[in-house]
Amino acid sequence: MTTTPLQRATSDVSEEDLQLMALAQADLPSEFESYKIGREGPLTNKMMADQGFPGSSAERYQEIGRINGFMREFAGKSDAGDGANFMVATVVHIFESSESVHTWMNDVFLHDFEDNIGTKLANDQELVAVERLEPEGFFDEAVALKALHNENEKLVSITIVDFRLGRLLGVAFIGTQGDHGRLDTATKVGLALEKNMVRVALGGSS
Numbered sequence: 001m002t003t004t005p006l007q008r009a010t011s012d013v014s015e016e017d018l019q020l021m022a023l024a025q026a027d028l029p030s031e032f033e034s035y036k037i038g039r040e041g042p043l044t045n046k047m048m049a050d051q052g053f054p055g056s057s058a059e060r061y062q063e064i065g066r067i068n069g070f071m072r073e074f075a076g077k078s079d080a081g082d083g084a085n086f087m088v089a090t091v092v093h094i095f096e097s098s099e100s101v102h103t104w105m106n107d108v109f110l111h112d113f114e115d116n117i118g119t120k121l122a123n124d125q126e127l128v129a130v131e132r133l134e135p136e137g138f139f140d141e142a143v144a145l146k147a148l149h150n151e152n153e154k155l156v157s158i159t160i161v162d163f164r165l166g167r168l169l170g171v172a173f174i175g176t177q178g179d180h181g182r183l184d185t186a187t188k189v190g191l192a193l194e195k196n197m198v199r200v201a202l203g204g205s206s
Helices: 005-012 015-021 045-051 058-064 098-115 183-204
Strands: 036-042 066-075 085-095 125-133 142-151 154-165 168-177
Touching (some): 015 085
Antiparallel strands (some): 036 066, 142 154
């Protein structure tokens, strides 16, 4: 089986490279220029499971082939009104293989969201609806969804785009007050993330 230079480059990516791939403030679209850095740091399988849906486990993620990840989040005004974006974040996960990434996108990301509609989550949240979306423009496989949450009688939407780059999984997500999808914006952030992932992967392999 032949591999492309990019696929070979992602095979050489280390866990330490992930934080270089997640977008910095200067890499975000201009509408987020006033946002402040929020949560930032590694995402181990245990951390993912602890923050995930009920029944999630680090062992399950490890068996699929997930190794580690890194997230960088930026926050806007928390008191913004309906339709306002209050958060933008990017995550880069590293897996054992590109096949592992495909399995995660379909059997964990899409499946777990759709299987937990109506589930009570942490912080008095309830996942009330999930809508699959179709992102375009990515180098390889990409999937997306809008998740609608009820937080203390207030609706919050999270639009998430997942895309594969070799054995890497890039994720871009936007948090919005109210019932509003943001596929175009999340795709714009995702494409900027993909470009940065390619830059780091090819630079790191030279």
